[in-house]
Amino acid sequence: MDSDLKKLIIQIILDYKEKGPQWKPGKDLIHLKKRITRRDIPLESTLEEYNNLITDIVTNIQSNVHIYHLEHFAQRYIIFSANNWIIIIGEDRSMETAMTTKSSDRYLSKEKGYNYIGTVKEVFSWIE
Numbered sequence: 001m002d003s004d005l006k007k008l009i010i011q012i013i014l015d016y017k018e019k020g021p022q023w024k025p026g027k028d029l030i031h032l033k034k035r036i037t038r039r040d041i042p043l044e045s046t047l048e049e050y051n052n053l054i055t056d057i058v059t060n061i062q063s064n065v066h067i068y069h070l071e072h073f074a075q076r077y078i079i080f081s082a083n084n085w086i087i088i089i090g091e092d093r094s095m096e097t098a099m100t101t102k103s104s105d106r107y108l109s110k111e112k113g114y115n116y117i118g119t120v121k122e123v124f125s126w127i128e
Contacts, residue, residue, distance in 0.1 A: 006126050009065060009078055012093055013120060016058040020051045021095045031097060040100045054098045057082045058089070061121035064104075066114045080120070081108060 015022065023031075032050050035041045041050060057063050058080045068088070069076040075091040081104045088096040101107045108114040117123065 008091065009123055010127065012078055012089055013059055013123065015093060016055050021054045022093050023095045027095070054087055054095070057085055057087050059120065061119060063120045065117040065120060065123055066108050067117055068114050070113050079108060079114065
């Protein structure tokens with residue numbers, strides 16, 4: 001993996017730790033309502049609680065990190081997963097989605113184009 005991508009992943013983790021998720025305008029509330037409707041989170045969940053959940057997964061040293069990119073994509077995507085949650089963040093650092101799945105291993109398979117990088121802890125071991 002190239003050093004620019006390594007730096008990008010580390011910067012995304014640090015940015016989310018400091019500022020929380022970076023949503024495209026208006027998408028935060030749309031995603032919150034969708035997760036509530038699907039009962040992924042409790043009915044009384046606030047945007048702050050949802051953002052904290054996302055931040056906790058992105059910054060947790062035990063979370064898994066994947067890269068997703070197909071030829072026709074305009075950018076690469078960095079995926080963080082833990083406890084059946086999948087957080088997808090664009091290379092531009094914008095939140096794409098945060099969702100649950102019954103099997104993150106099956107969802108994030110190499111056959112579908114996802115490449116496992118390591119845990120967040122391993123990502124930070126790249127810092128020299």
